[in-house]
Every structure is written in C-alpha cells, then in structure tokens.
Amino acid sequence: MQEKKQIAILGSTGSIGTQALDVIQQHADLYEVYCLTANNRVELLAEQARRFHPAAVVIANEAHYEMLKDMLRDEPVKVYAGSDALCQIVQAGPVDMVLTAMVGFAGLPPTISAIQAGKKICLANKETLVVAGELICHLAKEYHCPILPVDSEHSAIFQSLVGEDDNEIEKILLTASGGPFRLKSEEEMQTVTKTDALRHPTWDMGAKITIDSATMMNKGFEVIEAKWLFGVSAEQIEVLVHPQSIVHSAVQFRDGSVKAQLGVPDMRMPIQYAFSFPNRLHLNSQRLDLFTKPLEFFKPDMNRFRCLALAFEALKQGGNMSCVMNAANEVVNRAFLDDRITFPQIATVIEQTMQRATFDAAPDYDVYLASDAEARRIAEELIIKNR
Amino acid sequence: MQEKKQIAILGSTGSIGTQALDVIQQHADLYEVYCLTANNRVELLAEQARRFHPAAVVIANEAHYEMLKDMLRDEPVKVYAGSDALCQIVQAGPVDMVLTAMVGFAGLPPTISAIQAGKKICLANKETLVVAGELICHLAKEYHCPILPVDSEHSAIFQSLVGEDDNEIEKILLTASGGPFRLKSEEEMQTVTKTDALRHPTWDMGAKITIDSATMMNKGFEVIEAKWLFGVSAEQIEVLVHPQSIVHSAVQFRDGSVKAQLGVPDMRMPIQYAFSFPNRLHLNSQRLDLFTKPLEFFKPDMNRFRCLALAFEALKQGGNMSCVMNAANEVVNRAFLDDRITFPQIATVIEQTMQRATFDAAPDYDVYLASDAEARRIAEELIIKNR
Numbered sequence: 001m002q003e004k005k006q007i008a009i010l011g012s013t014g015s016i017g018t019q020a021l022d023v024i025q026q027h028a029d030l031y032e033v034y035c036l037t038a039n040n041r042v043e044l045l046a047e048q049a050r051r052f053h054p055a056a057v058v059i060a061n062e063a064h065y066e067m068l069k070d071m072l073r074d075e076p077v078k079v080y081a082g083s084d085a086l087c088q089i090v091q092a093g094p095v096d097m098v099l100t101a102m103v104g105f106a107g108l109p110p111t112i113s114a115i116q117a118g119k120k121i122c123l124a125n126k127e128t129l130v131v132a133g134e135l136i137c138h139l140a141k142e143y144h145c146p147i148l149p150v151d152s153e154h155s156a157i158f159q160s161l162v163g164e165d166d167n168e169i170e171k172i173l174l175t176a177s178g179g180p181f182r183l184k185s186e187e188e189m190q191t192v193t194k195t196d197a198l199r200h201p202t203w204d205m206g207a208k209i210t211i212d213s214a215t216m217m218n219k220g221f222e223v224i225e226a227k228w229l230f231g232v233s234a235e236q237i238e239v240l241v242h243p244q245s246i247v248h249s250a251v252q253f254r255d256g257s258v259k260a261q262l263g264v265p266d267m268r269m270p271i272q273y274a275f276s277f278p279n280r281l282h283l284n285s286q287r288l289d290l291f292t293k294p295l296e297f298f299k300p301d302m303n304r305f306r307c308l309a310l311a312f313e314a315l316k317q318g319g320n321m322s323c324v325m326n327a328a329n330e331v332v333n334r335a336f337l338d339d340r341i342t343f344p345q346i347a348t349v350i351e352q353t354m355q356r357a358t359f360d361a362a363p364d365y366d367v368y369l370a371s372d373a374e375a376r377r378i379a380e381e382l383i384i385k386n387r
Numbered sequence: 388m389q390e391k392k393q394i395a396i397l398g399s400t401g402s403i404g405t406q407a408l409d410v411i412q413q414h415a416d417l418y419e420v421y422c423l424t425a426n427n428r429v430e431l432l433a434e435q436a437r438r439f440h441p442a443a444v445v446i447a448n449e450a451h452y453e454m455l456k457d458m459l460r461d462e463p464v465k466v467y468a469g470s471d472a473l474c475q476i477v478q479a480g481p482v483d484m485v486l487t488a489m490v491g492f493a494g495l496p497p498t499i500s501a502i503q504a505g506k507k508i509c510l511a512n513k514e515t516l517v518v519a520g521e522l523i524c525h526l527a528k529e530y531h532c533p534i535l536p537v538d539s540e541h542s543a544i545f546q547s548l549v550g551e552d553d554n555e556i557e558k559i560l561l562t563a564s565g566g567p568f569r570l571k572s573e574e575e576m577q578t579v580t581k582t583d584a585l586r587h588p589t590w591d592m593g594a595k596i597t598i599d600s601a602t603m604m605n606k607g608f609e610v611i612e613a614k615w616l617f618g619v620s621a622e623q624i625e626v627l628v629h630p631q632s633i634v635h636s637a638v639q640f641r642d643g644s645v646k647a648q649l650g651v652p653d654m655r656m657p658i659q660y661a662f663s664f665p666n667r668l669h670l671n672s673q674r675l676d677l678f679t680k681p682l683e684f685f686k687p688d689m690n691r692f693r694c695l696a697l698a699f700e701a702l703k704q705g706g707n708m709s710c711v712m713n714a715a716n717e718v719v720n721r722a723f724l725d726d727r728i729t730f731p732q733i734a735t736v737i738e739q740t741m742q743r744a745t746f747d748a749a750p751d752y753d754v755y756l757a758s759d760a761e762a763r764r765i766a767e768e769l770i771i772k773n774r
Contacts (some may be wrong), residue, residue: 159646163550167667173677240677250649255663255670257656258649259546263636269644276642278552283642290627292562294681 005274006034006094008119010086010110011102012048015206016124016150016267020099021052023272026164026293027281035089039102040064046071053077055094058085060106087112091117097275099150100125103208104330105372108132115145122274122288126209126221127330131323132368133228147229148274152231153222155270156248156261161230162278164253172226173250173258175242176300177202179213181374182243187302192343194336202265203247211333215346216300220311224322227315234315239308242318245287261289307345310354319361321354327375328353334384345386354381393421393481394662395506397473397497398489399435400428402518402593403511403537403654407486408439410659414668422476426489427451433458440464442481445472447493449525473497478504484662486537487512490595491717492759495519499752511537513596513608514717518710519755533738534616535661540609541616542657543635543648546618549665553641559613560637560645562629562686563606564589569630573691579648579730581723589632589652596628598720602733603687607698611709622700626695628685633675650675693734697741706748707758708741712763715740732773740766 007024011017017036024031037058038045049057049072056078060070065081072079080089087110090098098114099122100107109126114121116139123129129136140147149155153174161169180199181189197214198207205213212218223237248270250260263269264286272283302309307329314322328350335341341349357375360367394411404423407629411418424445425432436444436459443465446455452468459466467476474497477485485501487494487510494512501508510516527534534721536542540561550555556660567586568576584601585594592600599605610624635657637647650656651673659670689696694716701709715737722728728736744762747754 006535134754163665164667166665252675253667254651255656255659255667256653256674257546257660257667258675260647260649262645262647266643269642272642273644278550278553280551280640280642280644285643287643288639288645290684291686296681297677299678327735373722 004030004032005096006032006097008035008037008090008092008095008114009033010037010090010098010100010107011125012036012040013044014101014103015204016099016101016271019268020101020271021048023268023275023283024052026045026284027272030281031275032091034095037086037089037102039225042068042071047087049075049077055077056080056089056133058082058089060086060102066372071236080168087113090114095119097122099271099274100128101150103206105129105131105175105326108368111136111138115139115143118143118145121145121147122271124271126151126218126225127326129225129228130221130326131372132365133224133322133367135365137228148277149225149229150267150270150274151222151225152267152270153249153264154225155273157226157230159261160249160251160259160275164251164259167237167253169230169251170254170256171252171307172230172232172237172239173252173260174219174222174226174237175245175247175249175297176216176219177213177245178241178243178300179216181214181304182241184304189304190342190344192236194339197336197343201243203267207337208333211336212329215307215343216305217307217311217329217346217350219300220308220314221326223308223311224315234312239300242296244293244295246290246295268277307350309345310350314354317359319359320363320367321359323363323368323371324354324357324375325350327372328379331376331379332383341383341386345383349379349382349386352382391417391419392483392662393419395422395424395477395479395482395485396420397424397438397477397485397487398426398512399423400425400431401488401490402591403486403488403658406595407658408435408487410662410670411439413671414659416731417668417722418662421479421482424473424476424489429455429458436462436464441469443476443479445469445476447473447489470496470655474500477501477506482506485508486658486661487515488537490514490593492518492713495755498523499526502526502530503530505530508532508534509537509658510534511597511658513538513605513612514713516612516615517608517713520611520709522752522755524615535664536616537654537657537661538609538612539652539654539657540636541612542660543616544613544617544638546648546660547636547638547646549710551638551646555641556617556623556638557641557643558639559617559624560620560627561606561609561613561624562634562641562684563603564600564631564632565628565630565685565687566600566603568601568691569628571691576691577729577731581613581726584723584730588630590654591705594724595720598723599716601730602694603692604698604716604733604737606687606693607695608646608713610695610698611702614771621699626687628687629683631680631682633677633682642709692736697734697737701741704746706746707754708746710743710750710755710758711762712737714759715766718763718766719770728770728773732770736766736769736773739769
C-alpha cells in the first residue's frame with residue numbers, strides 16, 4: 001500500500017486553505033495533514049486541528065500562542081508560534097508537499113525554506129514569484145524542487161503544457177474575469193467604494209485578492225508569475241478579459257495550435273491537481289456546462305486598469321521593481337480596505353512608489369527585504385500626504 | 388543529420404492531400420514524398436509528381452494508367468495503377484508514414500496493409516474506423532502501429548490527451564460547426580438543394596464530406612471514430628454545435644477539468660501535427676484571434692439531423708452496423724450529388740438500409756466486405772423505389 005502524502009498547509013484558515021482541506025477530506029486515503037498554520041484566526045485553526053489531527057500547528061502572530069495552546073490542550077498536537085516556526089515546520093522530515101496559501105510578502109521566507117529542504121511546492125502565494133521570481137526559480141533548480149502552480153490560471157497553463165516538454169511556447173493567453181469594474185467608465189471608477197470592490201463576479205476569495213482583482217493588480221501579478229513559471233518574456237504574455245471565467249488560460253504553440261484548460265470556477269480543481277500531478281483524481285465538483293452562455297474575450301483597458309500596465313512595466317524594468325510594486329500594493333490595498341484612500345489613488349500611490357524607490361538591477365534576498373521595507377515606507381508617506 | 392521522413396500520401400489530389408503537400412513544402416528539410424496516389428485526377432497527380440519527385444505514383448482507376456504514364460515519361464518515377472498497387476506501395480521499405488487521405492470504404496484495404504507493415508498511420512480517411520474500428524484497433528495493437536488522427540476534432544482530442552496517459556477520460560466534448568443548415572427549420576430542410584448543402588460555413592472540403600457535414604453524418608462518423616481512437620463508450624461522447632469552429636474539441640477528466648485545443652480552421656495544423664508528433668514545428672498559418680466573436684455552444688437537434696442519431700444508434704448496436712450505415716451513406720451521398728434523391732431522403736434511405744441489412748455481431752474482414760456490398764445494393768434499390 002502506498003503511504004499517505006503528508007501535506008503542510010501554510011494559511012489553512014483562508015479561502016485556499018479551507019478548500020485544500022476539503023480536497024484532503026475527499027481523498028483521506030491518499031493525503032494527510034502534517035501541519036496547519038494561520039496568522040490570526042485562532043479559533044478556526046484549533047477547530048481544523050481537531051478535525052484533521054495534524055502533527056503540528058503554527059500561529060504566525062505570537063500574541064495568540066497561549067490562547068491556541070489552551071484550546072488544543074487535549075489534542076496530541078505540537079503548537080508553535082512565530083514566523084521562524086513557519087520556516088522550520090515546512091522542513092520537517094515527514095512533509096512531502098507544502099501548500100503556500102498565505103497572503104503577501106510573508107509567504108516568501110517559508111517558501112524558500114521549503115525549497116531548500118527539497119519539498120514539493122504547491123504555490124498559492126502569489127507574492128512569492130512577484131517579489132523574488134528570479135531567486136525562487138534559481139533555488140528550485142538548485143534543489144531539484146518541483147513548483148506546482150495552484151492559481152487557476154497558472155494551473156491551466158501548466159495543464160496545457162503537460163506532455164509538450166520540447167515544444168516552445170509562442171504565446172501565453174492569460175484570462176481575466178475583469179473583476180467587478182469591467183464595465184465601469186473611468187469617471188464611475190473615481191467613486192467606487194470598498195463594498196463595490198469586494199463584490200467579485202465569479203470567484204469567492206479573500207479580501208486582499210478581491211481588491212487586487214478589482215484593480216487588476218492581481219492579473220498583473222499573474223503576468224509576472226507566468227514569466228517566471230514558464231520562462232517567457234512579457235511580450236509573449238497576452239491578457240484576455242473573459243468575463244465568464246470558464247477558460248482558465250491557454251498556451252499557443254509555434255504551429256499556431258492553442259491548448260486551453262476550462263472548468264467551472266472551483267479552486268479545489270487546481271489545488272487537487274497540484275497535489276495529485278501527474279495523476280488526476282475524481283473530484284466531487286460541478287461539471288462544466290458550455291451551453292449556458294457564450295464565451296467572450298476582450299482586450300483589457302490599460303488606461304482604466306493602470307495597475308495592470310504598472311505590472312507589465314515592472315516586469316520590463318526587472319531587478320527589484322516588482323518587489324517594490326508588490327510592497328506598495330500591499331500597503332495601498334490595506335489602506336483602501338481601511339477607507340484611508342480612494343480607488344483611483346491605489347494605482348497612483350503604487351506608481352509614485354515605483355518612481356521613488358531605490359532601483360537594484362540584480363537584487364539578492366537582503367535587497368528584497370530592504371526594498372520591501374523601503375517601498376512600504378514610501379507608500380505609507382504618500383498615503384498620509386494625499387489625505 | 389536526421390534522415391528525412393518518407394511519406395506516402397494516399398489521395399494526394401484531394402483537399403487534405405494538397406494541404407499535406409503544402410506542409411511538406413514548408414518543411415522540406417524534414418519530410419519527403421515517397422508516393423502520391425489519386426483516384427481519377429491524372430493531371431493534378433502528374434503535376435504534383437513533377438513538383439515533389441516521389442519514388443512512385445499510383446492511379447487507383449486503371450483506365451487512366453496509360454495517360455499518367457505518358458504524362459510522366461520524362462520523370463524518374465515509377466507509375467502504377469489499381470487498388471492492389473495501393474496496398475503494395477504503402478508497405479515499401481522506405482515509407483515511414485502513410486497519410487490516408489482518400490475518401491470512402493476504399494481507404495480500408497491500404498490502411499490495413501500499412502498497419503501490417505508497421506507504418507505510422509496519419510489517419511484522414513474517416514470511413515476506416517467507421518467501417519472496421521474494432522478490427523483496425525486490434526491490428527494496430529498487434530503490429531505496434533501508431534495511429535495519429537488528422538481530423539481536426541480527433542487531433543484536438545489527441546492533443547488534449549498528450550501527457551495524460553494514466554488519466555481516465557470522463558467525457559469527450561466533440562464540437563461540430565453545425566453545417567450550412569444549422570438554423571434551418573425542419574420544414575425548410577425539406578427543400579434544400581445540392582448547392583445549399585455544398586456551402587459549408589467554416590471548412591473548405593471535398594464534396595462528399597461537405598454533404599456529410601450538411602446532414603451531420605460526418606459528425607456521426609467522428610463519434611464512432613472517437614469511440615475507437617480513445618476507447619470510450621457512446622455515452623461518454625457529447626456533440627456540441629459550435630458554429631465558430633474555433634474549439635476543435637475537448638476532453639473532460641475525472642476531476643472535472645476540461646482540456647481543449649483551439650485554432651483557426653486550417654487543416655494544415657492537424658496534418659502537420661500528425662507528421663511531427665510529439666514535436667511541433669513552426670506553421671506559417673494565421674494565428675487565433677479570440678477577440679473577434681464569442682464562442683457559442685448548442686445541443687444538436689437529433690430530430691432535424693437524423694443521421695447523427697443514426698450514428699449513435701449504429702455505435703450502440705455494434706457489430707457490422709456502422710459498416711452498413713457507411714455503405715448506405717456513400718450511396719445516398721452520391722445519389723444526392725447526382726440529383727437522384729432529396730435531402731430528407733438521405734437519412735430515410737440510410738435508416739431503412741440499417742433495418743434491412745444482415746446484422747453480424749462479430750464481423751471479420753470478409754463480413755465487412757460482404758456487408759458493404761449488401762448495404763450498397765439495398766440502398767440503391769431503395770433509391771430507385773423512392774423515385
């Protein structure tokens with residue numbers, strides 16, 4: 001009998017994390033939870049631990065340690081706290097795969113630790129490749145560490161590339177729902193609210209990524225991720241607004257043939273595929289019905305969605321620029337959710353931060369850390385000045 | 388340096404044959420024509436021979452032998468005639484691949500010969516698998532002979548399955564343009580003419596297959612072919628009318644994920660892929676533009692397109708039933724092109740032939756030959772009676 005694969009889920013209380021647990025539950029004969037982690041949601045983390053019996057749990061915010069420890073006092077589970085514990089737990093011997101489902105720059109250090117321990121990475125944290133794509137790809141090669149994308153778009157590209165090993169990519173067709181403001185005029189977009197932005201038409205996700213979808217910064221991130229995951233240039237990536245979110249993305253080869261992956265919008269599909277690759281397991285999900293609505297594709301409007309243009313710009317400049325962009329975005333995203341800035345100010349502050357931050361053409365890890373800190377400081381200053 | 392692959396093209400003067408020659412011309416460093424064959428078009432065959440310098444040419448209709456011989460008297464090419472010569476030439480030592488691009492039941496014997504000689508088959512003749520799918524699959528296995536589909540739909544399915552070796556197919560989504568009568572009412576379809584039927588909306592093909600597309604018998608054939616090529620049941624194949632002919636077909640796996648192949652309608656793409664698999668070569672063709680029109684999908688109307696329902700019925704009955712159906716269809720197709728029957732009579736005569744012909748649940752090659760002859764006779768009698 002095959003041994004069960006041991007999975008560490010970083011960010012188990014978020015949208016991806018909870019759906020990953022659903023997948024694991026559907027295939028309890030194949031997968032086991034080794035470790036669950038969360039940032040602040042102690043109660044849900046404790047509840048998950050009681051249900052899935054991991055060997056360990058980690059709460060990143062150390063302030064919650066005692067509470068979590070107390071909640072799990074009757075469970076045979078080790079309880080840790082802090083970001084160093086995250087980096088250590090992913091390296092534990094029994095761990096076969098690490099699902100990096102936490103949000104933001106914080107995903108970078110434990111992902112690097114997991115790569116260095118040769119663990120299979122199921123990559124759901126977008127910022128890892130946005131911030132430090134070159135470094136991560138370099139390390140993955142050095143440690144022979146497979147990186148399986150969990151994003152529905154990159155999973156679609158990955159699935160389209162299976163068995164095409166020697167066949168060059170001519171173009172990547174990266175689809176985008178267009179978010180809640182797809183049909184809004186530039187004028188209307190001046191006054192949209194947080195509530196408007198949080199109402200995503202097709203995907204039910206966490207708040208940070210939902211705002212990133214409304215600005216299309218999320219799509220910008222995915223452009224940068226695609227560059228690193230699939231070794232293409234910015235010119236080879238085309239974004240297609242596809243409001244139905246059925247074609248999750250596609251690859252065009254040099255014979256003109258295009259391969260695409262389609263499905264209902266259900267994140268459990270790419271999560272499970274990352275776990276089970278190269279095999280596919282049955283998934284108890286809705287099946288695609290192509291008869292309900294036509295599939296439409298539009299060019300994105302880079303004037304209304306300036307964040308997407310900024311991401312292409314960051315990719316072209318290279319070096320630490322997308323790290324700077326990401327840091328600024330994390331700050332303005334939070335500020336928008338806290339009602340400190342308006343929707344149009346999001347792109348403005350990011351752009352200005354990119355202009356002011358120190359550029360480094362060949363950053364190492366320490367430069368990324370410094371750039372991240374500097375960009376956050378600049379963005380914060382700009383927000384205060386703009387009030 | 389890699390030796391050039393030697394290709395035998397059966398039916399080089401037809402639509403697929405001439406496009407195959409265009410592909411070979413684009414990659415003259417990789418491919419060479421070993422043999423060209425035609426049924427009746429002597430002049431074009433001679434012209435092709437002068438341009439591509441094959442080792443041999445075969446004219447299937449022996450009446451044209453002297454004329455062809457004379458036309459090529461100054462060329463260093465062997466000239467043969469007759470259907471036995473077809474079967475022999477595909478077995479010639481230097482031949483690496485055989486493109487079976489002739490029309491009708493006549494494609495069966497040389498395809499079997501090529502399989503028995505272990506040649507790679509680039510299968511464009513639909514009737515081969517419709518008539519004798521079970522036999523062909525059995526032989527291909529016995530002689531370790533790869534069969535690469537050239538039909539755009541089956542090539543799309545094949546491309547979607549690359550690298551998915553161990554992953555079960557849950558469903559095949561077989562797309563259909565719907566032909567020229569997609570939007571006609573049942574009443575209007577009573578009076579459509581040959582000229583109407585020959586006006587296909589998206590594909591430029593030979594007359595026989597264009598009529599088969601108008602009745603959707605062509606799609607019925609493809610359902611049967613898909614069953615044999617991909618080892619699925621009739622219930623696992625769903626036909627989707629997709630008027631834009633962009634999604635060439637798709638496969639649904641058991642995780643609900645759907646993989647599809649898309650492209651402009653250009654038969655050179657699947658022809659070249661069959662030649663170059665598993666590699667892809669550059670193809671000087673138009674690239675897909677998804678922005679021009681939405682992609683629509685409709686359920687086919689089995690009442691208006693009775694031929695499609697008959698094909699599903701033949702597949703369910705098994706044995707020699709699809710051989711009978713194919714023979715009847717070849718007769719009525721010809722009769723319709725000769726203005727001997729009306730459009731609605733096509734399905735009626737086929738259905739009646741299927742009811743009257745001798746059923747054999749486990750046919751061998753001789754039974755196929757006898758069934759084919761009997762069904763042709765019955766169909767011909769029904770046509771005469773109906774006049």
